[in-house]
Amino acid sequence: MFFSVGVEMPANENEAFGLVVPALCNDDFGCVSAADYQDEIAEMVREAILLIVDLMVERGMDITQLKDAGPFVYAANPEYAYCSQWLLVDVDLSALEGKQQRINISLPDALLERIDNRVKQPSSGYRDRSHFLAVAARHELIDESSDMPDNKKD
Template sequence: MYFSVGIEQPTDDKTAYGLVVPALCTADFSCISAADSQAEIAPAVTEAIMMMLEQLQEQGLALTNIQDLGPLSYQKQTEYAYCDGWLLVYIDLSSFDGKPKRINISMPDTLISRIDQTVKNSPDRYRDRSHFLATAARHELETASN
């Protein structure tokens, strides 16, 4: 899932970049972090998101209910007017899904070949065929529920 991240630029050499993840900010929680350099932004916010997701899961809250409205939407909200810039960070939520279970499915061989080629051409996005299918299933389930 892609998470929008608001970035507040440092005001001087002694100030860090402020980071906020609006999709994980509710009345009960806030997902914020800081980074001393631009290179540290992605690792810092990734860690903050993962820690927040773990906490939400421990409290029994459904991660499937998380919706990110996108940076263009958050930019218009006065609550995030202090953010000077926005970026998207991809977090693989499959580790929060539970234990893997082997299934047997059938599909056309040409479709399997297209899936395998997509996986091969996108190693930064898909680990393997199963990960691709799970990602596609999540996308369809999100679309069906909206």
């Protein structure tokens, strides 16, 4: 999942880069971190995100419902005016969603070929076939009741 990260630039060489992940900041959680050097920002913020999301899982939250509004939305929010730069960091949360299970499914070969072609595109963001299918399944399950065809509702 991509997370927007606000970066507060250090005022001098004795200060660190301040980092905030607004999508994970609410009444119960605050996802902030710091990095001494610019090349440490992604590593430090990934660690902070994984710690907060792990805590969310411990508390029984459904992390598949996490949403990030995007850097433009957060940059326009006065609460984050101290952040002079915004970036996106991709963090793989799949290990926190539960144990992986192998399944056996059947798909038409033409559909499987289309999936594989999509996964191979560098800009797709998919790691493999399984990741593609998991993302597609989550998309379909976002609002189960309103997306379900009429003949499948109670």
